[in-house]
Amino acid sequence: MSKTLQALLDTRPWIAYIDDERNEGNSIIVTLSDGWFFTDEPNCGVRGFDGVAETRAGTQKNCVVQR
Numbered sequence: 153m154s155k156t157l158q159a160l161l162d163t164r165p166w167i168a169y170i171d172d173e174r175n176e177g178n179s180i181i182v183t184l185s186d187g188w189f190f191t192d193e194p195n196c197g198v199r200g201f202d203g204v205a206e207t208r209a210g211t212q213k214n215c216v217v218q219r
Contacts, residue, residue, distance in 0.1 A: 153170065154172065154204060156204050157172060157204060157207065160207065160208060164213075166184055166211075166213075166218065167185065168183045168184060168186070169181075170183075171183075178200070179200035179201055179202055180201045180202075180204070181200050182198065182207060182210075182211055184216060187218050187219055188216050190216055191216060192215075194217065194219075
């Protein structure tokens with residue numbers, strides 16, 4: 153995992169896991185911690201991102217909600 157992705161995992165407690173599957177032709181898969189969801193999909197706690205910048209932007213505090 154890149155240093156940037158590890159830093160996101162270390163500093164954003166709402167992120168449970170980050171799986172970087174880009175070397176397999178997939179995306180960066182982010183799994184939120186229990187009780188956390190993406191604000192634009194209130195029942196979704198897993199999302200794929202194409203790159204590191206998109207992952208950083210898409211997992212900011214204003215992009216997730218705790219229920």
